[in-house]
Amino acid sequence: MSSSIILIGVGGAGCQISRGVNRAYGYGLRFLSVDTDALTGNAGGDFALLGGDRLSGRGAGGDLVIGKMAAEDSISQLDEHLKGVRMAVVVTGLGGGTGSGASLIILKHLEELGITTVIFATTPFSFEGDERLRNARSMQSILEENANASFFLPLDKLIQGETNMDRALARAVDTVASGVTLFWRLLEKPGYIKFDAERLRRILNNAGRGRFVTVTSAGENRVEKIIDEIKNSPLLSISTGQLRNVVIGIMAGEDLKLSEIGRLSEALREDFGALPSYELATVNDEDTFSGRLSVVTMLFESQKETIENGKSTTKSSRRSRASNKGKELLGWGTDFGRFVNSEPTIHDGDNLDIPTFIRQNISLEI
Ligand SMILES: Nc1nc2c(ncn2[C@@H]2O[C@H](COP(=O)(O)OP(=O)(O)OP(=O)(O)O)[C@@H](O)[C@H]2O)c(=O)[nH]1
Ligand SMILES: [Mg+2]
Incomplete structure (x- = not known):
C-alpha cells in the first residue's frame, strides 16, 4: 500500500459508508475500518478494534463518552496502519457512540502525527429522535475545530427525497462517495490540469468547513x-x-x-x-x-484574512475558529430537523451544547 492518503471509516455507519466509497471508487483504495464493535471487522479489510478490555468488542451503545474513552484506550492500534500516510479522510455517522466520540480522538491523534485531516460526517435523519440529533449537533463544531477540512452532511438531505430505505441509504452513500473519492481521483487519475499530493494537502490544511x-x-x-x-x-x-x-x-x-x-x-x-x-x-x-x-x-x-504587523495574512482557519467557539454553530451544518434556525446556547463565550468534558478537555474514568 503505497498511497499517502488513507480512508478511515469510524463506527458502524462510518465503516459501512466507507466500504461503499471504496466500491464506488472501483480501483481499491487504502482503507481502514475502526469500530468498538468487533462484528464490523468481519466485513474484511484492515480493521482496528477500539475499547479492548473495557468493551470486549460490544460497541459503545450509543454513548459518545464511552466511544471517546475507547478511542483513548486504543489509539495506538491505528499506528501500524498509518505508515507513510500524509492525509486522512475520516468518514463517520454522527448520532451513535463510536462515530461521535471516537472520531474526535482519532482526529487529534492524526494531527499529532502531522497528518492532514478531512472529515465527512453524516448527521442523523430527523426521525431518529432528539437525542441522536443533539448528540450529533454537540460534536459538529468541535470536530470542525480538530480537522483541517470538514463536511457535515444531513442524511435527510443526502437521500434527496427517496422513500425506500435501502435505496435512500444507497443514494446517501453515492453522494458521500462522489465527494470523498475526488481526492483519490485527482491524484491517481490526473488529467490535463493536475494536482500533486502536497499541493492538495496545502489547500486542505486551511480549508475549514465546506460544502x-x-x-x-x-x-x-x-x-x-x-x-x-x-x-x-x-x-x-x-x-x-x-x-x-x-x-x-x-x-x-x-x-x-x-x-x-x-x-x-x-x-x-x-x-x-x-x-x-x-x-x-x-x-x-x-x-x-x-x-x-x-x-x-x-x-x-x-478562512479569515487578518492584518498583522501591517501585513495581510491568512490565518489558519482552525485557529481562528477556536477563538470563535459557538458562533460557528450558527453557520453551516446545523440546519437540520428541529434545529432549523435554532441558535446554540452560548454562555460567557462557551457553547453549552458541547458536552462539558469535551469543552474542558476532561478525561473521564468509568
Ligand atoms: N448511511 C447510513 N447511516 C447509518 C446507518 N446506520 C446508522 N446510520 C447513521 O449513523 C448514525 C450512527 O449510528 P452507528 O454508526 O450505528 O453508531 P456507532 O458510531 O457505531 O456507535 P455505537 O454503535 O453506539 O458504538 C445513526 O444515528 C444514523 O444516523 C446505515 O446503515 N447507513
Ligand atoms: Mg455501532
Missing part, C-alpha cells in the same frame, strides 16, 4: 447543463460574507475537450467572483466516466 455538490451530465451541451445546475445549487448559494475558497474537480473520459474546461472555468469563476483561492484540476478516467462529464465543486468559507 460540495457533484453534477454529472452527458451528450450535447453537457457543460452548459452542468454550469446551470451548479449555479442554481442551493447547497452552494449561501454566503456568510467570509472569504471563500473553491476546489473544482472536472472528471471525464478521453473525450474531454480543452474548450469544455475553459467554458466551465470561466463560468464558475464569474459566478463565485474574486476569491483568495480558486483551484481547478481535471481527472481523466475513461473506465468510469466514458462519455460523461462530472464536476465536483467544493466550497469552503472558513
